[in-house]
Amino acid sequence: MTLSADAQAALDSFEHCASWEQRARLLMQWGQRLPELSDADKTDANRVHGCESQVWLVSELKDGHWQFAASSDARLIRGLVALLLARVNGLSSEALHAVDLPDWFNQLGLSRQLSPSRSNGLNAVLQRMRELSA
Amino acid sequence: MLLPSPWRADFPAIAALQRQDQIYLDNAATTQKPQALLDALTHYYASGAANVHRAQHLPGAHATQAFENSRNKVAQWLNAADCGQIVFTHGATSALNLLAYGLEHHFNPGDEIVISALEHHANLLPWQQLAQRKHLTLVVLPLDAAGVIDLDQAARLITPRTRLLAVSQLSNVLGVWQPLTELLALAKAHNALTVVDGAQGVVHGRQDVRALGCDFYVFSSHKLYGPDGVGVLFGRHAALARLQHWQFGGEMVQDADYQHATFRPAPLGFEAGTPPIASVIGLGATLAYLSSLDQAAVDAHEAALHRLLVDGLQQRSGIRLLGSPQLALVSFVVEGVHNADLAHLLTEQGIAVRAGHHCAMPLLKSLGLAGAIRVSLALYNDSDDVERFFDALDQALELLQ
Numbered sequence: 001m002t003l004s005a006d007a008q009a010a011l012d013s014f015e016h017c018a019s020w021e022q023r024a025r026l027l028m029q030w031g032q033r034l035p036e037l038s039d040a041d042k043t044d045a046n047r048v049h050g051c052e053s054q055v056w057l058v059s060e061l062k063d064g065h066w067q068f069a070a071s072s073d074a075r076l077i078r079g080l081v082a083l084l085l086a087r088v089n090g091l092s093s094e095a096l097h098a099v100d101l102p103d104w105f106n107q108l109g110l111s112r113q114l115s116p117s118r119s120n121g122l123n124a125v126l127q128r129m130r131e132l133s134a
Numbered sequence: 135m136l137l138p139s140p141w142r143a144d145f146p147a148i149a150a151l152q153r154q155d156q157i158y159l160d161n162a163a164t165t166q167k168p169q170a171l172l173d174a175l176t177h178y179y180a181s182g183a184a185n186v187h188r189a190q191h192l193p194g195a196h197a198t199q200a201f202e203n204s205r206n207k208v209a210q211w212l213n214a215a216d217c218g219q220i221v222f223t224h225g226a227t228s229a230l231n232l233l234a235y236g237l238e239h240h241f242n243p244g245d246e247i248v249i250s251a252l253e254h255h256a257n258l259l260p261w262q263q264l265a266q267r268k269h270l271t272l273v274v275l276p277l278d279a280a281g282v283i284d285l286d287q288a289a290r291l292i293t294p295r296t297r298l299l300a301v302s303q304l305s306n307v308l309g310v311w312q313p314l315t316e317l318l319a320l321a322k323a324h325n326a327l328t329v330v331d332g333a334q335g336v337v338h339g340r341q342d343v344r345a346l347g348c349d350f351y352v353f354s355s356h357k358l359y360g361p362d363g364v365g366v367l368f369g370r371h372a373a374l375a376r377l378q379h380w381q382f383g384g385e386m387v388q389d390a391d392y393q394h395a396t397f398r399p400a401p402l403g404f405e406a407g408t409p410p411i412a413s414v415i416g417l418g419a420t421l422a423y424l425s426s427l428d429q430a431a432v433d434a435h436e437a438a439l440h441r442l443l444v445d446g447l448q449q450r451s452g453i454r455l456l457g458s459p460q461l462a463l464v465s466f467v468v469e470g471v472h473n474a475d476l477a478h479l480l481t482e483q484g485i486a487v488r489a490g491h492h493c494a495m496p497l498l499k500s501l502g503l504a505g506a507i508r509v510s511l512a513l514y515n516d517s518d519d520v521e522r523f524f525d526a527l528d529q530a531l532e533l534l535q
Contacts, residue, residue: 020482024533052474052490052505074472075534076479 006086007104014083014108023109027079034082037071048128051121053077059132065090066133070125080105080113080122088129096133101126137438137517141427144168145359145514155484157522162306162334162463162510163488165359167420174419175361178412186411187385187402201411204418205401211421212351213342214368221374221401222409225365226333226354227256230300232367232404233329233350234260236377237298240327243269246295248321250275250283250312251500252305255493257331261300275301275317281308281457285316292320298327303335307492307508309440309459311335318347327373333357337512338462339433349373359512360420361413367404374400381406432513437461439511439520446524452535456506463510465492471534473505479530480507485523 048055053074072078147166184193209217223229299321336353356362384407452469477489
């Protein structure tokens with residue numbers, strides 16, 4: 001499966017991350033680039049529960065392609081969500097269901113962020129994305 | 135090193151964690167275990183497991199003997215008058231649930247249960263749900279700025295309508311001893327039952343239930359360097375006699391027919407089913423180990439580490455401590471920094487601390503916080519652990535601020 005330009009860029013930068021500081025800086029940069037959700041979208045209905053921080057996720061299916069948007073009040077989870085959206089935005093339903101997201105984070109060297117004990121909420125975001133696109 | 139721990143080598147997991155580059159500072163959640171406990175578990179399983187209080191055979195007799203020895207050790211540890219006052223449960227939470235169900239029949243609509251604003255969910259939700267079942271009023275004692283239950287307010291809120299007072303001895307978020315002597319006196323003046331949640335308090339120093347004078351005292355083994363799956367409920371004889379049986383089956387029964395049954399008194403009557411035998415035996419071994427330590431030296435070591443921790447946090451700008459912690463732990467937030475971000479970066483650096491609401495959501499909400507970082511100490515921690523935490527904190531804040 002070919003990666004979008006965004007996803008390829010993410011892979012290129014995270015693949016060569018040597019230290020946790022570098023990884024953290026990159027995550028925060030990706031988080032900063034994530035377009036902010038409007039306050040109208042930051043509703044309870046759009047809240048992803050099960051996160052230490054507040055995370056909102058909205059979705060739209062446009063011409064057969066998914067577009068997700070998200071925001072968080074914590075910077076590192078925002079970065080993680082940005083990396084997630086880089087991988088899935090623009091995919092068809094079929095392609096979205098086929099994509100192995102844990103493997104995506106594994107390729108980025110971030111698989112530990114998906115361990116079950118993590119309360120950062122990335123697991124909850126993935127779960128919510130599955131529900132929205134079901 | 136400034137403050138080495140002479141007991142560190144007694145806990146093999148500390149060295150194992152160190153090999154994984156992990157500094158364990160989440161001791162208020164659970165603790166590492168002494169070699170003496172591991173040996174006791176191995177010995178029990180390797181020498182022949184058997185059920186307790188049932189069988190006439192030799193392995194059963196040995197297991198029962200070891201199990202009951204642990205009950206004695208717990209009674210001694212708490213300075214209880216005798217071991218008939220010690221009930222083994224599956225944890226502090228299950229002990230508190232036992233009380234909320236076992237005492238249910240004493241309450242009438244309109245009666246009041248008094249707790250405090252700092253209670254762990256385990257000492258809040260059983261009473262909250264009991265209040266809902268029986269149409270009782272749950273009264274919440276407020277705290278002062280230091281995180282201590284406000285005694286003036288308590289004197290006003292504990293009234294003849296109060297049927298039961300349930301409070302923590304030491305808050306798992308604020309690290310402050312609570313004024314139990316005064317609070318218990320207020321409750322007793324109105325003939326209310328008194329329950330002390332000792333889950334944190336029992337770990338620091340020696341507690342004396344007779345001196346405290348509470349009706350019930352509850353703690354969990356795993357926070358006291360013991361195995362998980364075991365809790366302890368101490369009750370005065372008269373108080374235990376007021377409990378209704380709540381879980382049924384196993385050797386808690388005296389006599390059973392198809393249509394009715396009679397049950398044993400405490401403690402066995404409240405230990406339905408097969409108890410966590412190995413864990414109870416392990417707890418006994420842990421208490422034997424702890425009893426062999428110089429308690430004054432342990433207290434002094436913990437106090438010195440705590441001072442180092444508090445001083446270091448106070449020297450750094452933008453850090454706000456929750457309450458005025460006296461011992462064991464510190465919870466804090468950093469201005470302009472999300473605690474989830476800080477927790478993430480501490481984890482990246484191998485610092486095991488806790489972030490979040492610490493099972494005390496109403497307390498955190500009342501402080502206007504979504505969460506906080508908690509650093510909690512144990513007797514095996516040393517000043518290097520605290521320094522490593524500060525290094526990691528500084529690095530994380532440099533990235534985040």
